[in-house]
Amino acid sequence: MENLIRIPKPVYILSSASVVGQHEKNGPLGEYFDIVGDKDDTFGCDTWEKSESEMQRLALSRALNYACMKDTDLEAILAGDLLNQCAGSSYGLVSFETPFLGLFGACSTAAEALLLSSLLCSSHMTRCAAVSSSHNASAERQFRYPLEYGGQRAPTAQWTVTGSAAFISTSCKDDFAQAAHNGEPVPVITEAVIGKSIDAGITDANNMGAAMAPAAADTLLRYFRESGMQPSDFDIIMTGDLGFEGSSILCDLTATEGLDISAVHCDGGLIIYNRETQDKHAGGSGCGCSAVVLAAQALRGIRTGQIANMLFIGTGALMNPTAIQQGASIPGIAHLIRITADIV
Amino acid sequence: MQMDKNSYKKYADARAKKSPCAKNCVCAFLFGGLICAIAQGLKELYMTFLKEDDAGTLVSVTLIFIAALLTGVGIFDRIAKHAGAGTLVPITGFSNAVASSALDAKGEGFVLGVGAKIFTIAGPVILYGITAGAIYGVIYYIVTLIMK
Known part of the structure; x- marks a missing residue:
C-alpha cells in the first residue's frame, strides 16, 4: 500500500x-x-x-x-x-x-x-x-x-x-501580504509519511534513542522507496531527538538496507546542547526538542536561503511508566514531513 | 523493515556506552568514606556530653538533617552526581529520597501530595527493611530458645 x-x-x-x-x-x-x-x-x-x-x-x-x-x-x-x-x-x-x-x-x-x-x-x-x-x-x-x-x-x-x-x-x-515577510523564501510542506508504532524490544528507559531509531529507519526507508528521491537530493535530513545513540543506530540501520543518509543527517537532540560542555549525556529529547530546533534552526535555514529541501522526521518513544514496570518494551514512532523552500 | 527483537536488543545493549564503573567505585568509596569520617568525628564530639548510644543516634539525626537541608537548597543532587553510591548508601541517601519526594509533591497539597508521595522512593526500603527486621527477630528468638 x-x-x-x-x-x-x-x-x-x-x-x-x-x-x-x-x-x-x-x-x-x-x-x-x-x-x-x-x-x-x-x-x-x-x-x-x-x-x-x-x-x-x-x-x-x-x-x-x-x-x-x-x-x-x-x-x-x-x-x-x-x-x-x-x-x-x-x-x-x-x-x-x-x-x-x-x-x-x-x-x-x-x-x-x-x-x-x-x-x-x-x-x-x-x-x-x-x-x-x-x-x-x-x-x-x-x-x-x-x-x-x-x-x-x-x-x-x-x-x-x-x-x-x-x-x-x-x-x-x-x-503573506499581512505577515512580517520581506520576500525571503518560505517553508512549504509538500509530502508526508505517517509513522508506524514499532516495538524493537528495547526495555531500557535510559536508552530512548535505541527505542526510536528503528521507527525512524522504517519511515525513511518507506519514504525513499516510494518517492524515488535520494538522500543527496536533500540539504538536510533532520530527525527530532534520537540523540547520540539513536542517530548512530539510525545511520547503521538504513545503511544495512542500502540507504546511506550519514552525509546529510542531523538530529535536533544532538545540536541543541553542546555535548562537550553541557553534560547532557546522549543529547536532548522531548516534544519541545524537535519543535524548537525546527523553528530556530531548520526553518530559519529555509528563510535565509541556506536550505532549499529537507526532511523532518519527528521521533517519539511511546513510553508508559506503568507498562515498563510491567515488563513491556518501548515502542517507537517517527512521522516524516518534507519541507521545501518556495518564493511567494 | 523486518527485524528480530532479540538480536536488535543485543546489538543496542552491546553498543551502548556503559557507566564508568571503576571511576564510580572510587568516587563512591571516597565520598562514602568522607561522610563516615565526618560522622565519626561528630560521634566523638557528642560523646563528650552524651552516652555512646545516644551520641550514635544524634549522629544519624545530624546526617539526616544536613542531607535534607542540602536537598532543599538544591546542592545534594549536584554532589550525588559525582558521589553516586557514596551519598546513596549512608543514611544521607534515605534522607534525600524522602526530602526530594516531599519537595516534588508540595504542589499537590499536604495530604494527597506530600503525605501520599513522600515515601514513593523510600517506601520499598521501609517496607522490606522492617519485614527483614521482623524475620530476623523471629529467627533470633528461636535460636536463643534452642541455645538455652
Missing part, C-alpha cells in the same frame, strides 16, 4: 516561534530562540506543569504575532505534550478562541501536528496552528525521579528539553 502522502496543494509555514529555558539558551542555538524563560525556568508560575502550559501560550501568541493574525483567524490548533492527558496543551491553550485538537505522539508530536495541519490546510481548512512542548522539570517528575533526587544518569540517557514551539500553517498565499 502507498504510504507516501503528497499534500494536494502547497501548505506554507507562515510563521514559527520558539520558547526555551536556560540550558537551551546556553546551547549552540541559544541566540536563535524567540523567547527565553527566567533563570529558574518557572515562567512566572508556581508549579512546573503550569510553567509548561505558559510556554505553549507564549509560543502560540508570538507565532500569531509574527503572522499578524488573531486566534480567531485560525480554524484549528493541533497541540500536544508529554504530560498526562496533554495537560500542557489543554491548559496552556485555553485562552485561545480556536477549536482545539489534543495530540499525543511523545517526542514526535511536533511532526505529527505539522503533518495533520498540512493535511487539514490543504483540504477542509485554510489556517491551522501546530504547537508542542516539554519541560524538563515536569517530565522528570512524571517519568523518572523527583528533581532533587541524587541519582546518577546513564551515559545513554537524554535530557528532556525545556522548550515549546508553535507553527502557523496556511494554504492561502495572500496571508
Whole structure:
C-alpha cells in the first residue's frame, strides 16, 4: 500500500516561534530562540506543569504575532505534550478562541501536528496552528525521579528539553501580504509519511534513542522507496531527538538496507546542547526538542536561503511508566514531513 | 523493515556506552568514606556530653538533617552526581529520597501530595527493611530458645 502522502496543494509555514529555558539558551542555538524563560525556568508560575502550559501560550501568541493574525483567524490548533492527558496543551491553550485538537505522539508530536495541519490546510481548512512542548522539570517528575533526587544518569540517557514551539500553517498565499515577510523564501510542506508504532524490544528507559531509531529507519526507508528521491537530493535530513545513540543506530540501520543518509543527517537532540560542555549525556529529547530546533534552526535555514529541501522526521518513544514496570518494551514512532523552500 | 527483537536488543545493549564503573567505585568509596569520617568525628564530639548510644543516634539525626537541608537548597543532587553510591548508601541517601519526594509533591497539597508521595522512593526500603527486621527477630528468638 502507498504510504507516501503528497499534500494536494502547497501548505506554507507562515510563521514559527520558539520558547526555551536556560540550558537551551546556553546551547549552540541559544541566540536563535524567540523567547527565553527566567533563570529558574518557572515562567512566572508556581508549579512546573503550569510553567509548561505558559510556554505553549507564549509560543502560540508570538507565532500569531509574527503572522499578524488573531486566534480567531485560525480554524484549528493541533497541540500536544508529554504530560498526562496533554495537560500542557489543554491548559496552556485555553485562552485561545480556536477549536482545539489534543495530540499525543511523545517526542514526535511536533511532526505529527505539522503533518495533520498540512493535511487539514490543504483540504477542509485554510489556517491551522501546530504547537508542542516539554519541560524538563515536569517530565522528570512524571517519568523518572523527583528533581532533587541524587541519582546518577546513564551515559545513554537524554535530557528532556525545556522548550515549546508553535507553527502557523496556511494554504492561502495572500496571508503573506499581512505577515512580517520581506520576500525571503518560505517553508512549504509538500509530502508526508505517517509513522508506524514499532516495538524493537528495547526495555531500557535510559536508552530512548535505541527505542526510536528503528521507527525512524522504517519511515525513511518507506519514504525513499516510494518517492524515488535520494538522500543527496536533500540539504538536510533532520530527525527530532534520537540523540547520540539513536542517530548512530539510525545511520547503521538504513545503511544495512542500502540507504546511506550519514552525509546529510542531523538530529535536533544532538545540536541543541553542546555535548562537550553541557553534560547532557546522549543529547536532548522531548516534544519541545524537535519543535524548537525546527523553528530556530531548520526553518530559519529555509528563510535565509541556506536550505532549499529537507526532511523532518519527528521521533517519539511511546513510553508508559506503568507498562515498563510491567515488563513491556518501548515502542517507537517517527512521522516524516518534507519541507521545501518556495518564493511567494 | 523486518527485524528480530532479540538480536536488535543485543546489538543496542552491546553498543551502548556503559557507566564508568571503576571511576564510580572510587568516587563512591571516597565520598562514602568522607561522610563516615565526618560522622565519626561528630560521634566523638557528642560523646563528650552524651552516652555512646545516644551520641550514635544524634549522629544519624545530624546526617539526616544536613542531607535534607542540602536537598532543599538544591546542592545534594549536584554532589550525588559525582558521589553516586557514596551519598546513596549512608543514611544521607534515605534522607534525600524522602526530602526530594516531599519537595516534588508540595504542589499537590499536604495530604494527597506530600503525605501520599513522600515515601514513593523510600517506601520499598521501609517496607522490606522492617519485614527483614521482623524475620530476623523471629529467627533470633528461636535460636536463643534452642541455645538455652
